[in-house]
Amino acid sequence: MRKTITVMIAAGVLSGCGTNINPQKYNDISPSFDPYHFFNGSVKAWGIVQNRSGELVQRFTVDIKGSINNDNTLVLDETFHYEVGEGVTRRVWNISENNQTDMLQGSADDILGIAQGQLYGNAMRWQYSMNLPVDDTSYEVAFDDWIWSFNDNTIVNRSYIKKFGITMAEVTIFMQKLPNVN
Template structure:
């Protein structure tokens, strides 16, 4: 019985270590503007680590964003992998409702929802994730933070049964000259 309590405590503590509190970001600047940041050419670089911290994927994403006539942000994402395998192409359609968002993509199992907290965006959804010969329904809890008008950092926690099974780290840069974004951090 004692061993069961020790294991349960470890599991609960490890689940808590990835908690992010939205209130922390309400007053931080710069405020994140998803429709402005992703409107145009965005390049991204990321890694996926399993729960042991081992690298399981390294990838680049070419993102072409545009706001359509229905006032939706459409993100056309093309992935290339330096290590590991994964989705090659995804198209997001995102609708804004004040400081909240809803979106979908063909390989996303549920409608994604998001909320702005100052310089952060929390984006959540479920996805059927293929691993070897099996597919798992997992929950993505993404947090994006604006560094400046041209740079975002994304941290995703992939969960199954409420436990983090993998983490994704992505660095994104808007490359639009019209925004003054040509590389590096900007004021």
């Protein structure tokens, strides 16, 4: 019993050490982030994953082809290339606006349930769960992504990968919209 209480207290203290970003701070910051505009076309991304100790465990690039379907669904076809580590090689997101909640929602084959997104001026919060493969097993984790717009062609995405409310790894991705080539 004493061991159980100690574990519960430790988990509570550690979960309080997580990231607590106030989204309202970004409502009036320009330029506003519009994922439909930014991702409609080709985007190049460069990213890293760091474990809890800050060590680099993955370094990768992503080629993203975005398009908007007739039903106003944003489709992101992502192809990953790893220089360090391994991971998913392809993901296709289908993202749409939920007019009832004024939020974005999305799905992909390796995502559990529905991802939820909310826009705040130049920022967007994107949350979802997935089974994350690590070595010979996988772990159900929650992703808490924050995306900030620098300008119409550049964004940064900071992801916090959490298990039991504790940040286990962090992802930093820089993305640049490529010029349309006719």
